[in-house]
Amino acid sequence: MTVSIANLAYDDGDIDTNVSANPHIDELIASRYSRRQTLRGGLSAMTAAVFGGMLLTGCDDDDDNGPDPVTVDAGSAVATSAGRLVTLTGTTVGGATGTGWSQVSGPSVTIANAATSTASFTAPGVTTATPLVFRFSATNSAGTASTADATVTVSPAVLGFTAVPKSLADVVAVPDGYAVTVLYRLGDPIASGVAAYANNGTDTNFAQRAGDHHDGMSYFGLSASASTPDPTNSSRGLLVMNHENISEQYLHVNGVTAGSARLESEAIKEIESHGVSVIEVSRTSASGTWSYNQSSALNRRVTPNTPVSFSGPVRGNAVLRTRYSTDGTAGRGTINNCANGTMPWHTYLTCEENWAGYFRRASGDAALRTAGGRGKENASLTRYGIREGNAGNYGWSTVVPADTTSTIYARWNASVIAGTVTDGTTDFSHEPFQLGWVVEIDPFDPASTPRKRTALGRMNHEGCEIGRTIAGVKPAFYMGDDAQNEYLYKFVSATPWSAADATATNRLAIGDKYLDAGTLYVAKMNADGSGQWLPLVFGQNGLTSSNATYAFADQADVLVNTRLAADILGATKMDRPEWTAVNPATGEMYVxxxxxxxxxxxxxxxxxxxxxxxxKVDGRSAGNGNVNGHVIRLREAGDTSEATAFAWDIYAFGAGSDLSPTNINLSGLDATNDFSSPDGLWFGLNSNATGQGTPVMWIETDDGAYTDVTNCMLLAAIPGTVGDGGTRAVTSTLGGVTNTVTTRIGKAPGTTLRRFLVGPKQCEITGIHSTPDGRSLFVNIQHPGEGGNASAISSNWPANQTGTAAPTSRPRSATIVITRTDGGLVGL
Structure with a gap:
């Protein structure tokens, strides 16, 4: 009831008597939203989850008559390690019209599905725990933004798989969570119209088929136009690989036909099975299966019969003149190609290793050379293992060809033909000097002529690995000479690196620029852990025309006879220097x-x-010497490729885990990582986390010593750095002699070295490369079942990789692709 009283000073509800400064509720609401947004914009509501974990959800029940700002949350902080997949899941309350993630700080990463509430990235390689901050944003219909930050702390990489046990089974074994695809096998056709491989010895035309003994290998990303490089393409590319040798017993119907002269039909098959393959490969989707394109216009075989040219200081030299190339500027093909090199200008280096054994040299040849004024060649041929009486590994020089004008078989007879011109232009007595080189191939131009880079020296080239390329600094190329008691080499280009050359279109011209002029060095290692690079330069350090051991005529003579020059300089004899690899993060070189x-x-x-x-445990006689091998590493003085001094230590010693930890198993290997005879060696690419921060190193084995216990294997390692261990006195007792030396050993690998793969029977694991994203790893399986023959097959791989194979299925060297079933980076 309302009572009306005249002149009343107070009326029920109608009079405002609150004169305080306290705000109205609508002011409180407006102020509250404004304050929350201000706080929210600066919030560090720490991160995401690893491997798909969800972030915390926030809520906001406030309401008013306008569009509400969206409430967002990014969850709590988490930690992960390099190479792991991280999922960022943002949550919203309110009417969000747009959401997305962006990076605020830390090493830059690529965010997948960044314009959604659920995004992901792969943690980058780091050397110490490193925070990465990401911002989640959401907007309402009025365009008002709300944000929250998430922090992911990334630690250095760790190996992310359980070690594969040693095995003698006839299959490729990989860790749980990984898949194996057989991609490219001996005899697979690489041109339209070439029939599928019968694998019974009747197949022909190996110039258009996969060769044998798959070895060193590189992947090159291919552009959408399928004619130029795309170094970021991980789903389509060119795979280039060496075919080192042959298992001749499986190439023919009943093995090699006996006789004093080889059948031409068998010899041509064997010759063409050597060399190099270039094939186009692709993956249909991120989780699809890899395959090769049989009809690609870029497919190519480079065989021992393919025309090649010489470049560098030895081009046109008298010792390169043959009946085929009377001016010494050209030659035919490449053979016994083992390891390789991948150039930053997108070419492939293939390296000629055990080429000397293919040549016949008749008794009395030395006298004929001396009589013809070529006596100095005898010292060279002997030093490289081409001695009188050699018959040639496969007897190709005995073939009587149907085409009497053909010289593709006669070239393998390195003997001087009596009564002919003595300068080598009427026979093939100089043919051995045409081999032993590094050969550069442009995989994107199938019509290009491979070039033999003579400035890098002549030897049993195992590989040629380029060091880190830094603008303005001359790049270095590291090479091993694979034979007992041979040497380690480095070539330093005369030209400083220019990043623009990585995208040049005339790729072989860039090879001319960096590979045809420079200084070749050989390594001398000192007992105190220091070392020097000794220059192999004519006129220096005894490499002169007056040297009593070998009289060098000029720099070309030094390069043709690299071994003789290194002998004179006093280089350190090593236990078969094979593959070289350079840590992309530190620049340290491993061999x-x-x-x-x-x-x-x-x-x-x-x-x-x-x-x-x-x-041995299988009845074989025990081995003697450095039976299991080791991996040594060098760090250049000043961390520059131009250095002439270095420090060294031994990263790891191969050994059975049951052998003496005092003098044999010096690296403390156990059942998860013991190995023998390291051969292939490669670091992950710096385009993904396996090659960043603390990169992953892969070690492949070519072993006969440990095969009583296990087939050959592939191991993954995250090595430390030169000098991270200490000195050790090692005592050797053999043949009644005892000797103690002090060496330098790196920190025991422990769990940072782990067995990743074991191959099938009697194989070698060799050749390795990956896609730029590190999610597909290509590995070669060489000569499975090499101990058998056509009538006693000792392996059925790869036919049995995914099921039971017919017992008559002959083994084939092949390339496999290894992927993770969850799509992650291989190894981490």
Whole structure:
């Protein structure tokens, strides 16, 4: 009831008597939203989850008559390690019209599905725990933005798989969570109209089929136009690989036909099965299966019969003149190609290794050379293992060809033909000097002529690995000479690196620029862990025309006879220097020393400190020498490729885990990582986390010593750095002699070295490369079942990789692709 009283000073509800400064509720609401948005914009509501974990959800029940700002939340902080997949899940309350993630700080990463509430990225490689901050944003219908930040702390990489046990089974074994695809096998056709491989010895035309003994290998991303490089393409590319040798017993119907002269039909098959393949490969989707394109216009075989040209200081030299190339500027093909090199200007280096064994040299040849004024060639041929009486590995020079004008078989007879011109232009007595080189191939131009880069020297080239390229600094190329007691080499280009050359269209011209002029060095290692690069330069350090051991005529003579020059300089004899690999983060160079049966207790030294007896459990005789090999590493002085001094230590020693930890198993290997005879070696690419921060190194084995216990294998490692261990006195006792040397050993690998793959029977694991994203790893399986023959097949791989194979299925060297079933980076 309302009572009306005149002149009343107070009326029920109608009079405002509150004169305080307290705000109205609508002011409170407006102020509250404004304050919340201000706080929210600066919020560090720490991160996401790893491997799909969800972030925390926020809520906001406030309401008014206008469009509400969206409430967002990014969850709580988490930690992960390099190479792991991280999922960022933002949550909203309110009417969000747009959401997205962006990076605020830390090493830059690529965010997948960034314009959604659920995004992801792969943690980058780092050397210490590193925070990465990401911002989640949402807008309402009025365009008002709300944000929240998430922090992911990334630690250095760790190996992310359980070690594969040793095995003698006839299959490729990989860790749980990984898949194997057989991609490219001996005999697979690489041109339209070439029939599928019958694999019974009747197949022909190996110039248009996959060769045998798949070895060193590189992947090159291919552009959408399918004619130029795209170094970011991980789903389509060119795979280039070496075919080192042959398992001749499986190439023919009943093995090799006996006789004093080889059948031409068999010899041509064997010759063409050597060399190099270039094939186009692709993956249909991120989770699809890899395959090769049989009809690609870029497919190519480079065989021992393919025309090649010479470049560099030895081009046109008298020792390169043959009946085929009377001016010494051209040659035919490449053979016994083992390891390789991948150039930043998108070419492929293939390296000629055990080429000397293919040549016949008749008794009395030395006298004919001397009589013809070529006596100095005898010292060279002997030093490279081409001695009188050699018949040639496969007897190709005995073929009587149907085409009497053909010289593709006669070239394998390196003997001087009596009564002919003595300068080598009427026979093939100079043919051995045409081999032993590094050969550059442009995989994107199938019509291009491969070039032999003579400035890099002539030897049993195992590989040629380029170091880090830094603008303005001359790049270095590291090479091993794969034979017992041979040397380690480095070539430093005369030209400083220019980043613009990585995208040049005339790729072989860029090879001319960096590979045809420079200084070739050989390594000398000292007992105190230091070392020097000794220049192999005519006129210096005894490399002169007056040298009593070998009289060098000029720099071309030094390069043709690299071994003789290195002998004179006093280089350090090593236990078969094989593959070289450069850590993309530190620039340190690693080299595998496979083994050395001629290493004795009397001649051990600091970089090759072991000589011992290695027992067998399968009845075979024990091995002697440095039976299991080791991996050594170098760090250039000043961390520059131009250095002439370095420090060294031994990263790891191969050994059975049951052998003496005092003098043999010096790296403390156990059942998860013991290995023997390291051969292939490669670091992950710096385009993904496997090659960043603390990169992953892959070690492949070519072993006969440990095959009583396990087939050959692939191991993954995250190595430390030169000098992270200490010195060790190692005592060798062999043949009644005892000797102790002090060496330098890196920190024990422990769990940072782990067995990733074991191959099928009697194989070698060799050749390795990956896609730029690190999610597909290509590996070669060489000569499975090499101990058998057509009538006693000792392996059925790869036919049995995914099921039971017919017992008559012959083994085939093949390339496999390894992927993770969850799509992650291989190894991490």
């Amino acid at each position: 595998t020393l496979t083994n050395n049966s001629s290493r004795t207790a009397a001649n051990v030294d600091a970089p090759n400190p072991r000589a011992y007896t290695d027992p």
